[in-house]
Amino acid sequence: MxxxxxxxxxxxxxxxxxxxxxxxxxxxxxxxxxAAPAPAAEVSLEDKYKDDPIYIKGVEKVKGSDCMTCHMVERKIIGPSYAEVAAKYENTEENVNMLAAKVIAGGAGVWGEVMMTPHPAVSEEDAKDMVRYILLLKK
Ligand code: HEC
Missing domain, CATH: 1.10.287 (Helix Hairpins)
Structure with a gap:
């Protein structure tokens, strides 16, 4: 390092x-x-965590829903990048519950005026697995 x-x-x-x-x-x-040869491109967060069971479980659920239309791992599009979300919140059970509830209910105001659509079809358990995966993506 x-x-x-x-x-x-x-x-x-x-x-x-x-x-x-x-x-x-x-x-x-x-x-x-x-000088040594130019440094290799920084390891992506996907590569860094891809073998973690929390990652494997969560990424599958996120890809099975519509999250990727508004979120990318390392780049802000409509919603914040997952890396930004992971940097903002400590990976605690309390934050997992709070963010899972937000995914289901939708809402705006934390990252800007753009609203996250509600996801009433996502179960609480699935939303928690998604959030655990997102909060894992710390640099
Ligand atoms: C229509 C676009 C859209 C979709 C689809 C979407 N999001 Fe979001 N998401 C947003 C926006 C915009 C915000 C920022 C909301 C705010 O500022 O409070 C956000 C915020 C978040 C946050 C952080 C919330 C906070 O209060 O800090 C999490 C976690 C999240 N999204 C997860 C998900 C997951 C998981 C899915 C798929 C089930 C998903 N999002 C689908 C647009 C979207």
């Missing part, structure tokens, strides 16, 4: 130096050559 940060700092520093024009790019070039 530390090494990744270091490599990132070097690469970022180089990119910054490059922005300064030809002259600085020339002087920065040799330093970049000695």
């Amino acid at each position: 530390k090494k990744q940060i270091l490599v990132f700092a070097i690469v970022a520093g180089f990119a910054f130096a490059c922005g300064g024009g030809e002259k600085t790019a020339e002087t920065a070039a040799p330093a970049a050559e000695s």
Whole structure:
């Protein structure tokens, strides 16, 4: 982890130096050559948690409902990304209950004025499994 940060700092520093024009790019070039290869793309949250039983159970239920039309894991579309939701709420039984009730009832006001549609056909148990999966997706 530390090494990744270091490599990132070097690469970022180089990119910054490059922005300064030809002259600085020339002087920065040799330093970049000695740097390790560019870091691999950050591991996605899907990859990070895909083997967790909570993930496997929850993702199946989320995909079986309409959640993905408004939510993505790492990007805000109509609703907040699951990663944002996971960052906001601690993974406690209380929050699981509260968010599961919100999924079923729908509502707005926490993330903006856009409303989440109610999901009366989703059972409490399924809603909880979905929320447990969402709250797992912490960076
Ligand atoms: C029509 C679009 C839409 C659909 C479909 C949808 N959501 Fe949402 N969702 C939203 C919006 C918009 C918000 C933000 C609501 C707010 O600001 O209070 C939200 C918020 C949430 C939150 C956070 C609630 C809070 O109070 O912080 C959770 C958890 C969530 N959705 C889960 C789900 C799940 C699970 C499904 C599928 C069963 C789903 N959503 C389907 C639009 C949607």
